[in-house]
Amino acid sequence: MTGPTESEPTGSEPTGSEPTIEARGLVKRFGRTTALDGLDLDVMPRQVVAVLGPNGAGKTTFVRSVATLVKPDAGVLRVAGHDVRRDPRAVRRAIGLAGQFASVEPAMTGRENLELVARLYGQSARAARAAATAVLESFGLTDVAGRLVRTYSGGMRRKLDLGASMVSAPRLLLLDEPTTGLDPRARLDLWDAIDGLVERGTDVLLTTQYLDEAERLAGHIVIIDHGRAVAAGSPAELKRRVGGNVLEVHVRDEADLAAVAAVLARAGHEPQIDAAVRRVSAGVGDAGTVHALVDGLRAAEAAGVTVADIGVRGPSLDEVFLALTGKASPAEAPAETSTDV
Amino acid sequence: MTVSATAGGRGAGLPMGTFLVAKRAVLTFLRTPQLVIVGTVQLVGFLVTFRYVFGGAFGTYKGLDYVDFAVPGFIAAGVPFTLIGTAVVMAEDLHTGFVDRLRSLPSPSAAVLTGRVLADTAVLAWSLAIAALVGFGIGFRPHGTALAALAAFGLCLVFGLAFSWVFITLGLLARNGQAAQGLSLLVFPVTFGSSAYVPVDTMPGWLRAFAENQPMTWMADAVRALTLGDHAVHVLGHDAGYFVPRALAWCAVIMVVFAGLAVAVFRRG
Numbered sequence: 001m002t003g004p005t006e007s008e009p010t011g012s013e014p015t016g017s018e019p020t021i022e023a024r025g026l027v028k029r030f031g032r033t034t035a036l037d038g039l040d041l042d043v044m045p046r047q048v049v050a051v052l053g054p055n056g057a058g059k060t061t062f063v064r065s066v067a068t069l070v071k072p073d074a075g076v077l078r079v080a081g082h083d084v085r086r087d088p089r090a091v092r093r094a095i096g097l098a099g100q101f102a103s104v105e106p107a108m109t110g111r112e113n114l115e116l117v118a119r120l121y122g123q124s125a126r127a128a129r130a131a132a133t134a135v136l137e138s139f140g141l142t143d144v145a146g147r148l149v150r151t152y153s154g155g156m157r158r159k160l161d162l163g164a165s166m167v168s169a170p171r172l173l174l175l176d177e178p179t180t181g182l183d184p185r186a187r188l189d190l191w192d193a194i195d196g197l198v199e200r201g202t203d204v205l206l207t208t209q210y211l212d213e214a215e216r217l218a219g220h221i222v223i224i225d226h227g228r229a230v231a232a233g234s235p236a237e238l239k240r241r242v243g244g245n246v247l248e249v250h251v252r253d254e255a256d257l258a259a260v261a262a263v264l265a266r267a268g269h270e271p272q273i274d275a276a277v278r279r280v281s282a283g284v285g286d287a288g289t290v291h292a293l294v295d296g297l298r299a300a301e302a303a304g305v306t307v308a309d310i311g312v313r314g315p316s317l318d319e320v321f322l323a324l325t326g327k328a329s330p331a332e333a334p335a336e337t338s339t340d341v
Numbered sequence: 342m343t344v345s346a347t348a349g350g351r352g353a354g355l356p357m358g359t360f361l362v363a364k365r366a367v368l369t370f371l372r373t374p375q376l377v378i379v380g381t382v383q384l385v386g387f388l389v390t391f392r393y394v395f396g397g398a399f400g401t402y403k404g405l406d407y408v409d410f411a412v413p414g415f416i417a418a419g420v421p422f423t424l425i426g427t428a429v430v431m432a433e434d435l436h437t438g439f440v441d442r443l444r445s446l447p448s449p450s451a452a453v454l455t456g457r458v459l460a461d462t463a464v465l466a467w468s469l470a471i472a473a474l475v476g477f478g479i480g481f482r483p484h485g486t487a488l489a490a491l492a493a494f495g496l497c498l499v500f501g502l503a504f505s506w507v508f509i510t511l512g513l514l515a516r517n518g519q520a521a522q523g524l525s526l527l528v529f530p531v532t533f534g535s536s537a538y539v540p541v542d543t544m545p546g547w548l549r550a551f552a553e554n555q556p557m558t559w560m561a562d563a564v565r566a567l568t569l570g571d572h573a574v575h576v577l578g579h580d581a582g583y584f585v586p587r588a589l590a591w592c593a594v595i596m597v598v599f600a601g602l603a604v605a606v607f608r609r610g
Contacts, residue, residue, distance in 0.1 A: 064441075067441070067445045068444075068445065069441055069444055069445060089352065089447055092352070092445055092446055092447040093351065093352065093447045095445065096445075097441065097442060097445040099438040099441050099442065100438065101437050101438045103437055103438035103439045103441065103442040104439075105365055105368075105369060105439070107368060107369040107372040107373055108365065108368055108369070108372075112368070116361055116364075116365055117442070117446065119353060119357070119361055120352070120353050120358060120361055120443065120446045120447075120448045120452075121351075121352060121353070121446060121447060121448070122351045122352045122353045122447065122448065148372065164442070165442075174445075
């Protein structure tokens with residue numbers, strides 16, 4: 001299992017062009033802690049890559065290395081074709097960074113914050129004003145542009161922070177846990193904002209603790225643990241690797257659960273009952289979807305019960321994560337209720 | 342969307358970067374009432390308290406009113422007190438990622454520091470000007486020329502350049518606001534263990550040995566000598582021509598050492 005992949009031609013990435021990020025055997029130590037331990041990772045043009053891993057896996061150190069904020073001890077790290085150690089300034093011209101906190105100035109207005117960053121990128125006052133206007137508009141902040149940021153909500157600050165990383169239209173956007181600490185509504189908003197950037201052709205490297213976030217935003221996921229890439233691929237590929245579909249039968253009446261489970265057991269499955277959601281589920285291996293569904297319906301018919309919903313789903317990324325790192329998923333996604341296919 | 346036309350800025354130069362970072366710091370100061378109040382009232386409070394609480398007990402020193410002895414010393418010692426905020430802000434900027442944001446931009450990272458120094462100088466000029474006005478209000482009068490008095494004021498701003506680097510270093514080392522505030526308590530021994538508030542010849546030998554050989558004493562006496570005119574030699578033993586170059590030499594040493602330290606800590610990331 002190695003990290004970097006020239007993933008199978010499912011996506012729309014053009015192959016053969018120079019990677020936006022190329023990391024080979026990247027090592028970074030802080031005292032006795034090894035944050036990155038030979039990390040290999042590629043981001044190709046037109047790709048959105050999510051780096052997923054438990055706390056302390058090295059996600060933030062990797063992003064900070066790409067952003068030229070920490071110098072790797074060993075290995076190769078090239079961003080937009082430039083070596084981060086030899087030519088950090090060229091790297092900085094190609095990137096926009098939004099770190100773990102909304103690093104905007106509370107005592108300045110939204111517009112002032114954006115113009116400050118734009119001017120530090122070297123834009124003229126006029127160009128900075130235009131860039132700020134465009135960013136405010138695309139993030140839906142035009143109405144609050146003139147208000148001091150200290151009056152903004154957490155979600156608005158994050159959007160502004162994201163906007164600040166976009167004012168120079170960088171080729172690569174680095175997002176370190178962009179939605180940590182946001183309420184579900186603000187998360188959805190921010191996801192939409194990121195989608196918009198991707199549509200306009202920005203490459204994105206994001207770290208996240210939320211599996212649903214990685215799946216929602218990224219076409220390519222790299223799972224890292226102990227400073228190394230342990231798996232990489234599209235969400236579908238990663239799930240396939242763990243294998244095994246799950247049949248789920250929801251019934252109207254809780255009393256019917258046992259009957260459905262009994263019939264499924266007789267058909268050779270190992271059903272589990274979740275009474276709280278009136279659901280019987282069973283791993284059906286790689287059996288065809290239709291085959292599994294038929295089994296479920298037969299079970300219901302035999303038991304003489306009314307089926308509320310029936311479906312077969314692939315494994316969740318949580319299950320993938322558990323299988324690959326031996327740890328439960330690093331954080332529960334906020335307010336998640338199961339909405340299976 | 343039209344965000345793309347200006348893609349890949351080449352990065353502002355150091356002077357522009359310094360100006361932009363300083364502008365942000367000054368705006369923050371002006372728009373945060375607590376900062377304005379502290380920056381304006383702190384020195385004034387000190388000044389008035391000492392003038393009326395301790396002034397009576399002090400009487401005169403070598404024929405000089407305490408107010409004329411103390412006000413120049415207060416203003417000189419007010420420089421490090423005013424700049425404590427720099428350590429706190431620097432630590433917080435580091436903590437919240439603001440410094441990371443600036444360092445990830447293509448403008449020179451040094452602007453984060455030089456911009457802070459520039460902003461400090463502006464805020465310091467404001468605070469010291471208020472303190473000087475209040476000093477006049479409570480009876481202080483310079484004995485030398487107006488030009489010498491202006492030079493004394495300018496000299497305090499030069500001290501500010503040196504102390505600004507000290508507090509930037511403390512802030513970078515502390516990494517959070519509270520720790521920075523704690524480290525800044527070092528200001529107390531440095532200012533009170535000097536000639537800023539009282540003449541060192543009233544101190545016990547060990548303290549006097551410390552006070553006579555530390556920069557704050559040279560700075561306070563340099564400012565004082567500039568405001569005493571012909572009285573300087575009688576009161577302080579030497580005139581301004583003796584104290585000022587030594588105070589400036591201390592500033593240069595402090596600046597070189599702490600600017601070097603600050604940059605080293607900053608680069609470490």
